[in-house]
Amino acid sequence: MSVVIDARGLSCPQPIVRAKKAVDEGISEFEILVSDDASKENLKKFADNSGYAVESIVVDSGAYRIKMKKTSFIETKTDSAKEEFSKKKALLIASDRIGRGSDELGSKLLLAFIYTLTELEKKPGVIILMQSGVRLATEEPQAIENLKKLTDSGTDIILCGTCLDYFGLKEKVAVGRVSNMYEIAEILLTADIVSLP
Amino acid sequence: MDIRLTEYTKFSGCGAKLGPGLLDKALCGLVQPNYPELIVGYAASDDAGVFRLNDELALVQTIDFFPPIVDDPITFGKIAAANALSDIYSMGGKPLTAVSVVLFPQSKMNIEVLRKVMEGGLISLIDAGVALVGGHSIEDDEIKFGFSISGIINPKRIMRNNTIEQNEILILSKPLGTGLINTALRAGMASDTSLKKSIEEMTRLNRIASEIALSANASACTDVTGFGLLGHAAEMVCGSSAGLTIHFSEIPLIDGAIEYARLGLIPAGTYRNREFREKMVNGLSTLPTFAGDILFDPQTSGGLLFSVSKERYQEVLVRLKETGHTANAIGETTNEIGVIRVEL
CATH class of the missing domain: 3.40.1260.10 (DsrEFH-like)
Incomplete structure (x- = not known):
């Protein structure tokens, strides 16, 4: 577990763009930091539909630390x-x-x-x-x-x-x-x- | 010119609107003298204000401006004008004059961009038969553009937004999804087909739809913009003598809207809209998540949402489709006063 994407302060849709990049690169487990509720909700939806699961969401000094992990079944949409x-x-x-x-x-x-x-x-x-x-x-x-x-x-x-x-x-x-x-x-x-x- | 306008802005289109809850706080309790000629004032949360001049004639006024929703300056100008004009059309008025509102970052952006934006705005105004009479411009960090529009309206034939009646059919004259498509554009994930359709819809004037609604004696009409379909539908039932049931599967959608919603390409405005109105809406939890995100998607230059009698709605739909609208009957009014239901 080493990949951390810092998307704090970025307005939507940039956090999704960052997460998608990680998914496209085949990173199976990563954490992404975002600062607002909308980005958090958007990432949950993105995970659901990209074959990833949100493992945990932790509030960490004013930001959400969202841990995403590839699920074994629906791999990706390829x-x-x-x-x-x-x-x-x-x-x-x-x-x-x-x-x-x-x-x-x-x-x-x-x-x-x-x-x-x-x-x-x-x-x-x-x-x-x-x-x-x-x-x-x-x-x-x-x-x-x-x-x-x-x-x-x-x-x-x-x-x-x-x-x-x-x-x-x-x-x-x-x-x-x-x-x-x-x-x-x-x-x-x-x-x-x-x-x- | 290779400038991409949306790269210069934090928010986009009507998604940049102040949240409805916040706006309520700012306006609640403000009073002014009671002007008998002011038929529709700000307290009504209607689309435009109406001031009676005599028994047959009233002045109808509105303003709308926002940051770029598309990259091409001419297209942005066209959309800004169509969007501002829409508030007059949704009341059933005839727009006559326009005053431009310009916020421009002159240190960051070539003035040629503004020239093109104005050019686009003028194309839509000319199409609508509206005279540009002047404007005002100030320096700002981000470009924002729009118009104040004035027009005339018959005070006896104003289409208010909250006068729906029971046993009517609800018509939407444009597909939903411009907020989602725009967010996908900013993410670099929007397909050309989606973008093209979205631009076609945003630049479309609501003039003909307004004429059709008026001639079919629509009991109420509004335009779907920043508060999303359900936000504006909520305004329709507030203070009215009926309720609404909306069928998600009947709502016309721009291709790609569902896919982008599922990928989380959702404007922050959607969440603000939802937070403000979801308590009023029954049945949201029975719909797939993406449906809620589409129903609250902030629209830019969206379609007219109006209510007509069951006898006349088919004729209305035929006329809308003949004139190139992607329109549909999306629901009906009910006898549950003040209640909105959504179903698949």
Whole structure:
């Protein structure tokens, strides 16, 4: 960890220009210092859409010190990365249980399924949680623990923001990142999708 | 001339406007005598002031100037004029005369630049049939340019901004995104297609859109500028007898606007606009982040936003499209007085 970009005092969009330069140069981890709220918010959006995650934001003598790290899944928006992206499996979970019949059985099956994923050698590149599926990352301690393990091994876990709002679970997100229909649709059309019944 | 005007300025276009919250603080509580002839004064937060001369005739006045939003001086002049004229058009007035306002860094910039900016301004004024009668210039660190415009209006046919009625359709006459495209330009990331469309829209006069709105008896009209679509929509519902529902997917957008919003190429003005008005708006959190950034994007020389009856809106849309406008019906008025909703 040595790359620090000092963008203090620069007005928008210059901090983004600096961050993009670092991303284009393939720097996988860097810190950027900015002095205003707008630049901080803009960098968070930039990170979300450039295959980076904001690891931390620290207030440091009147400036924000924002740590950005490349996420393992969506590398960059280059064609080769998109190709690699499409080879990975994406898993769409749009319910808090598997299949119809017994609800109790359905939710047990789903928890077991998530656990099994952590044990497999080939893990999914991305897991998209929609509808009541967002409960897995907010209210199910066992699922949360296993989803965290998947995150550690590189799976990108994406939660539908509208769904979290609907169920009033936005404050309870314990794992994964909140996204929107735009990104979800993009992934569904690009990646190799498996949808749970 | 290879000068790039936007390199000389910290803010750009209407994004340079003082934040709406700040402006409220400065103006709140100021009083002047009650002039009966002053039909629309500053307390109304309307687009231009209107002063009655007699029963058929009123004076309508406005001023607007800002730092460069584009690199080419002639284009900047054209946009500055179109933007200043727009406040008169949005009231339903006919602009007659213009006075230029110039702030110029004479030690840093060749005077030839100012000449070109004026030339561009004059092109738009001539197009609008408006006479340039004079101007005022002072030295400043950064170039800023615009006009004060005076015109006439029928006092019985003023299109106020907050007189929307229920059961109407909301029309927007230009696509959104000029603030984002401009920020992308300053970052060196704007595509030629986006820039071209953005300039085409910013230089377009709101004259014809105003005529169409007037002839369709629009109940209320405003122009979308520095406070962003939702900022100006908020002004439309404040004190009115209706509410508004706006459908994001129906809003015309300049190509690239979504991409630039997602990359964080968002003007600081967007955040100020949002902070001031987001409490008034329901449903923002159900939209993707970029949608909020577009809905609050400060526009320069943006389109007219007006409300017409359900019987007449289709005819209005046809006429707008026939005259080259990228317009659409973006929402409707509701019976939830004072409430704005946004939906996908």
